[in-house]
Amino acid sequence: MKLMIINGPNLNLLGKREPEVYGSTTFEEYFQELQQKFPNVDLEHFQSNIEGELIGKIQDVGFSYDGIILNAAAYTHTSVGIGDAVKAVSTPVIEVHISNTHKREDFRHVSYISAGAKGVILGFGLQSYDLAITSFL
Numbered sequence: 001m002k003l004m005i006i007n008g009p010n011l012n013l014l015g016k017r018e019p020e021v022y023g024s025t026t027f028e029e030y031f032q033e034l035q036q037k038f039p040n041v042d043l044e045h046f047q048s049n050i051e052g053e054l055i056g057k058i059q060d061v062g063f064s065y066d067g068i069i070l071n072a073a074a075y076t077h078t079s080v081g082i083g084d085a086v087k088a089v090s091t092p093v094i095e096v097h098i099s100n101t102h103k104r105e106d107f108r109h110v111s112y113i114s115a116g117a118k119g120v121i122l123g124f125g126l127q128s129y130d131l132a133i134t135s136f137l
C-alpha cells in the first residue's frame with residue numbers, strides 16, 4: 001500500500017501556526033508517529049506553498065499510488081486547478097482538514113476539492129490524517 005500525503009500552504013508551520021486551531025505538534029513529529037503506527041504502509045509526505053507544485057505532485061503520483069491524502073489548506077477554498085487535478089487522476093484522493101472548516105468563516109465552507117474526492121475527513125485535529133490512512137486499509 002503506497003500512500004502520499006500532500007499538504008498545502010502554511011502547513012509547514014504546524015506546531016507554531018495558530019496552535020489553538022492547529023495544535024502544537026509539527027507535521028514532521030506527527031509523520032513519524034504515523035510511520036510507527038502503520039509500519040506496513042509505504043507512506044510519503046510532500047508539502048508546498050505553491051499551487052502549481054501541488055498540482056504537479058498530484059499528477060506525478062496520481063496514476064501509480066494507491067491513495068492520496070490531500071490537505072490543500074487555503075487552496076481548498078480557491079483552486080479550480082487543484083480540484084481539476086484531483087478529478088484528472090485515477091488514484092483515489094481523500095480530502096482532509098485539521099480543523100472543522102464548517103465551524104469557521106464562511107469562505108472556508110466552500111471546497112473545490114470535495115467534488116472529486118473519494119471522501120472528506122475534517123475536524124479531528126491531526127488525527128484526520130490517521131483516519132484517512134485507515135480508510136484505505
Ligand code: DQA
Pocket residue numbers: 009010011071072073074075076096097098099100101108
Ligand atoms: C485547513 C483549513 C483551511 O481553511 C486553512 O486555510 C488551512 C488548514 C485545515 O487543515 O484545517 O490552512 O485546511
